[in-house]
Amino acid sequence: MAEGVPTWEEIARDHGRFLYSVAYRLAGNNDDAQDLVQESLLRIRRGLERYEPGSLEGWMARIVTNVFLDEVRRKKRRPVDALPDDPGRVLPPTPAADEVQTGLSDEIQRALGELPEDFRVPVVLCDVSDLSYEQIAAATGVPIGTVRSRIHRGRRMLRAQLTAAGVTGP
Amino acid sequence: MTDARDFLATDMLSAYLDGELTDTERAEVEAQLAESSEWRAELDEVRGARTMLRAVADQDAPEGFWDAVMAGVVTADDAPVEAGIEAGVEAEDEATAAATVVSLDEKRRGPGRWIATAFAAAAAVALAVIIVPQRDPVRPDVATAVVQHGAQGSDLGDPIGTITPVGPLAGFRR
Numbered sequence: 167m168a169e170g171v172p173t174w175e176e177i178a179r180d181h182g183r184f185l186y187s188v189a190y191r192l193a194g195n196n197d198d199a200q201d202l203v204q205e206s207l208l209r210i211r212r213g214l215e216r217y218e219p220g221s222l223e224g225w226m227a228r229i230v231t232n233v234f235l236d237e238v239r240r241k242k243r244r245p246v247d248a249l250p251d252d253p254g255r256v257l258p259p260t261p262a263a264d265e266v267q268t269g270l271s272d273e274i275q276r277a278l279g280e281l282p283e284d285f286r287v288p289v290v291l292c293d294v295s296d297l298s299y300e301q302i303a304a305a306t307g308v309p310i311g312t313v314r315s316r317i318h319r320g321r322r323m324l325r326a327q328l329t330a331a332g333v334t335g336p
Numbered sequence: 337m338t339d340a341r342d343f344l345a346t347d348m349l350s351a352y353l354d355g356e357l358t359d360t361e362r363a364e365v366e367a368q369l370a371e372s373s374e375w376r377a378e379l380d381e382v383r384g385a386r387t388m389l390r391a392v393a394d395q396d397a398p399e400g401f402w403d404a405v406m407a408g409v410v411t412a413d414d415a416p417v418e419a420g421i422e423a424g425v426e427a428e429d430e431a432t433a434a435a436t437v438v439s440l441d442e443k444r445r446g447p448g449r450w451i452a453t454a455f456a457a458a459a460a461v462a463l464a465v466i467i468v469p470q471r472d473p474v475r476p477d478v479a480t481a482v483v484q485h486g487a488q489g490s491d492l493g494d495p496i497g498t499i500t501p502v503g504p505l506a507g508f509r510r
Contacts, residue, residue, distance in 0.1 A: 178405070178406065178409075182397070183394060183397070186396075186397040186401070187395040190395050191393075196401065199397075200401060200405055203405050204404075204405045204408045204409055204412075207405065207409045211409070270392055271392040271395065274389055293386055293389040293393060294390075296393075298356070299351070299354070299356045314348075314350065314356065317347075317351075318346070318348075318349060318351070318382060319347070321381075321389075322378075322381060322385070325381050325384055334384075
């Protein structure tokens, strides 16, 4: 491994808060964030041999994003759609008691969850991961002009959701 | 007369807030903001969302989160299926993909559940290797055909001339 490249344990220790924040905002809850972080750390461990020292958080954010988008694609390939003859399955899931939370963070999380992934991912990478548009374009594989447009539209959607929920400011 | 600013898109406003515009673009946006109350309102709108999200960007993981994650990674580190994954072996067929897919919709079953899934994938591959060669046996049975032909060709001392032409074996699939 190249000199100066941290181990995956050091990454977990020193950048765990960053990893968790991005994963939590993308996934929407702690359980899924845990899966996301765990799989991301596995990929980080496997990728460290090829990692060249640079923007470590940009690299980690790209990995977390890829894990998240892989999962989104798998869901789309095998949608767990409600069966027409099973009306109970069309009901939205009821959050468990320990998932019912209050506060701005949770209002924002709910609003983020309403955004389609195409908009949620660039907004999270911009405002939670603090990546540049160029880094977001690299992480998501879309042109930088599309990144710009999606961040703007995503923020407008987010604001509309928050306003509808009665949240007007921090 | 058409002003160059007529072609400005409001999505430049987020890029403006993020410092992602060139000097020329920034000057154009600021000129537009000075003139247009609609642009100012939209700037306030996206600035509010941006400010709120950034205010809560850093999130502490709940207690026990990292213990579970680290245990899961270490366990996966020791799993034999890992070697296959690292060598670029990826499951493409439906059966194996179904075994490896991990849905975030599933409720938690503890830190080792991905590992269990990986073992399931390995088992599916091993099972396929064992089963596939047995799925399409030769008809008729090769051992029986060899015994029959051998008996015809050796009992009368002229193994070639006395062989009765048998033609293609009945039911033999080309």
